[in-house]
Amino acid sequence: DISKTTLTPPLGSGPYRIGAFEAGRRITYERVGDYWARDLNVSRGQYNFDRIHYDYFGDMSIIFEAFKAGKLDFQAENNSKRWATSYDIPAITAGDIILQTPPNGDVQGLQGFIFNIRRAKFQNAAVREAFNYAFDFEWANKNLFYNQYVRTASYFDNSELAARGLPTKDELSLLTPLRGQIPEAVFNQPFRNPTTKGDGNSRQNLRKAKQLLQSAGWQVEGGKLMKDGRILEVEFLLVQAAFERIVAPFAQNLKKLGIHTRIRTIDASQYQNRLNEYDFDIIVFGFPQSLSPGNEQRNFWGSSTATIPGGRNLIGIQDPAIDRLISHIIFAKDRKALVAATRALDRVLLWNHFVIPHWHIPYHRLAYWKKLQHPDPLPLYDIGFPSIWWHAPPVAP
Numbered sequence: 001d002i003s004k005t006t007l008t009p010p011l012g013s014g015p016y017r018i019g020a021f022e023a024g025r026r027i028t029y030e031r032v033g034d035y036w037a038r039d040l041n042v043s044r045g046q047y048n049f050d051r052i053h054y055d056y057f058g059d060m061s062i063i064f065e066a067f068k069a070g071k072l073d074f075q076a077e078n079n080s081k082r083w084a085t086s087y088d089i090p091a092i093t094a095g096d097i098i099l100q101t102p103p104n105g106d107v108q109g110l111q112g113f114i115f116n117i118r119r120a121k122f123q124n125a126a127v128r129e130a131f132n133y134a135f136d137f138e139w140a141n142k143n144l145f146y147n148q149y150v151r152t153a154s155y156f157d158n159s160e161l162a163a164r165g166l167p168t169k170d171e172l173s174l175l176t177p178l179r180g181q182i183p184e185a186v187f188n189q190p191f192r193n194p195t196t197k198g199d200g201n202s203r204q205n206l207r208k209a210k211q212l213l214q215s216a217g218w219q220v221e222g223g224k225l226m227k228d229g230r231i232l233e234v235e236f237l238l239v240q241a242a243f244e245r246i247v248a249p250f251a252q253n254l255k256k257l258g259i260h261t262r263i264r265t266i267d268a269s270q271y272q273n274r275l276n277e278y279d280f281d282i283i284v285f286g287f288p289q290s291l292s293p294g295n296e297q298r299n300f301w302g303s304s305t306a307t308i309p310g311g312r313n314l315i316g317i318q319d320p321a322i323d324r325l326i327s328h329i330i331f332a333k334d335r336k337a338l339v340a341a342t343r344a345l346d347r348v349l350l351w352n353h354f355v356i357p358h359w360h361i362p363y364h365r366l367a368y369w370k371k372l373q374h375p376d377p378l379p380l381y382d383i384g385f386p387s388i389w390w391h392a393p394p395v396a397p
Contacts, residue, residue, distance in 0.1 A: 015047040028053045045375075048390035060242070073372055074385060077365040079242065084146035087367065098370055101363045105380035107159035108362075110152050111286035112355040113236070113250075118278055118306075118316040121232060124216040125183070128353035133209035134253040135356050138198030140246060149359035151193050155346050156289050158362055160339055163346040165190050170340035174328055175347070181321040183351035191350040193357060202253065209257055225258035233260040237280040239271040276310040284358075285314055291381075293342055297326045301349065315354045322348060 009018040015035045021027040029052045037043050055072065057063045064082060067075045068089060077083045091097040113131070115122040122128060137151050154162035167175055167187065175186060185191075196202045210220075218227045225232040234254070236247045244263055251261040266274070274280055287300050298305060303318040305311045325348060328341035349355075364383055374389045 015043070016052065019051070024056060026053065026055045046387045048388075049386060052386055067367065070369065073369050075367040076383070076385070077367055080145040080148045083365050084148070091369075096370055098366075098368055100366045102366065102378045102383065103363050103380065104361070105158070106382065107161060107289045107291055108152060108157040108360040109287045109289035110155040110157065110355060111284070111358045111360070112152070113282050113358070114285045114315055114355045115282060116278060116280050116314070116316055117354065119281060121230075121234075122281075125353050126212040126216045127218070128356075130209040130212035130216075130257070131254070132353060132356045133194045133205045133212065134202075134257060134259075135194075135250050136196050136198075136200070136202045136205070136253065137193065137359065138196045139200050139202070140249065141359065142198045144246060145359070149361055152357040152360050153191065153193055153350075155287060155349055156293070156342060157360060159289075159291060161289070161291070161293065161342040161346070163191065163343040163350070167344065167347065168340065170336070171344045171347070174325065174341060174344045178321045178324065178348075181319075182348050185351050186347045191347065206253060206256055213257065220258040223258060224260065231260060232258070233262070235262040235264055235281045237271070237274060237283050238263065238265040239268055240284070241265050243284055275314060278309075278314065278316065283314070286358075292338070294330055297329055297345070301345075302326055317352075317354065319352075 007021075007023060013036065015032055015037070016029040017032055019028040019030040031047060031050050035043075035047070038047075055066070057066070060079065060082075063072070064075070064086065066072050068091065070091075087097075087099060089097070092099060113135070115128050115131075117123055117128075141147055141149050141151075156162045163171075166189075172187075175182065179187070194205050194208070196205060213225065213232075216227075218225050218232060220226070236243075236251070238244065238247070244265060247263050251263065254261045275283070299312040301313060301315070301317045301319075301322050303320070303323050305313040306316050306318045322345070325341060325345040329338060329345060332338035332341050366383065371392050372389055373392050374384070378384060379388075
C-alpha cells in the first residue's frame, strides 16, 4: 500500500541489499554475492565493500567528532570554518587521515536566500534586487568562509549551460519573441552580482538598495521602511543553526535600510511543514542541476507547480515566458539547442532576482582514514564514493 509506511526491506536487483538497521539511527547494506551484473565490464572495479554502514546524526559537529575518533571512515566536508580550523589534529599529522581537494567539474545548481513571491512584499523585482545589494558576500567570504568560495552567478554555474556575456544568436531567437514579457536587461546587460571591497563598508551598495526600494514605493519613516502604512518586515526561516552567523550580519545591513528582520531556526519536521504550505518569507534553498536539464525545470519554476502543496516551486513563479523557455529545454532536438535554451532560461531567472545567490567551491573537500583508497585521479563529475573506493591491502608484517 503506497499510502502506508513500512520497515520491510524491499526486493531489489542491485549489488547491495539492506541488512541490519535501526530506524532513524543506522542502516547497513550487505553486498549481494551472486549479483547478476557482477561480471559485466561496467561493474569492474565497483562495489568493493562487503558492508557499507551509515550512521545518522542530528548535529554536524557530532559527526565530525565521530570521524576524528575513527567511528566514521569518510567525511565530505561542507563547512568552510571547520575545514580551515578543525583539521589540525594528530591523526592528520601522523598521516592516518588524508585530506584532499579534487576538482569538481559538475554543474553547480544555485543555492541562495530565496523569496516567496506569493507574498505581496516580494512581488516587485526591484525589492528583491535591493536585498541582493544589501548582502555583502565579499565580507562574508573573508570573515566567515576563509576565502574558500566563489560567488554563484548562474543557476547552472561551473558548466557550459551557464549564461555568459550577452545573448548569442541562438539565445536571441528564443528571447526576442518574449520581449516585453521579460526584463529588458536580459538583452543588453550580462548579469553580475553586486560586489564590495570586503571591508565591511558597503555604503555604496546600500545606497543603490535604497534607490531600488524607493522606486518600488518604499520610504523610510521614523527609521522604518514603510509603504501604504505597512512596515517591511521579513523573517529568515532556517533549519540549520550554522546559517545564523551568516544571516545576522546581513540582517544588520537590512536594518540600515529600515527593514525589520527576524531570524527563526526550527526543527526539521516543522521546517518541512512550513515549506509544504509555503509559509515563509525567505529560506535557504538550493536547486540541484544536471548537465542535461529537462522536465525537472517545470518542477522548479513552472506555473503549473506553483500552487501544489509540497511542491518544489518554492519561489511561487507563475510566468508564461518562463514556461515557454522551459518547453524549449524539454523539447530541444540536440545539444546545441539545449545549451541555448538553458542559457536563455538562466538569464531570465537571474534578471528576475528571485534568489539572492550564495556561493560554491569548484572542488571537493574530502577527509578519510588511510585504510580507504580510490582511483587517481577521481572522476571529474562525481567522487564515486563508495562505489569505486576500496580498502587498502593489508600491510605485510
